[in-house]
């Protein structure tokens with residue numbers, strides 16, 4: 627496994643619609659493992675491939691609250707994740723993202739989803755999720771479609787967010 631550099635917005639790599647994985651082979655598994663290491667290093671709950679500069683439909687997540695509560699369903703490593711069903715009911719949550727630093731835009735999303743994906747062994751899996759996991763899945767799938775949490779903001783708020791991001795990046799470079 628290798629720790630990879632995070633891509634921080636605004637960056638054109640975060641705005642691309644990523645092409646699907648042909649099959650989950652050794653190189654895709656390697657990418658998944660690098661993404662897991664990078665996600666855990668930065669204490670994120672999820673990470674999408676473009677966030678480390680890989681333009682492909684791969685996402686990873688681990689939303690278990692702590693080490694002890696991790697069960698066999700976590701972490702999740704997914705290629706070509708696809709949502710089959712969205713619940714009509716929604717809720718709004720301030721979403722964090724490793725690519726937008728401490729900015730937390732409020733995003734309204736369906737409460738639960740049914741989805742399918744290829745796992746790390748190239749097996750097709752189906753998953754029903756609600757609550758925080760459902761939000762995380764939708765957020766990560768947005769990433770591989772070139773959509774960031776601040777894209778849900780109004781034009782005015784988004785321009786404020788982008789200014790804040792540029793300022794934060796400048797401060798990081800100076801420190």
Ligand code: NI
Pocket residue numbers: 722723724725765769
């Ligand atoms: Ni994100």
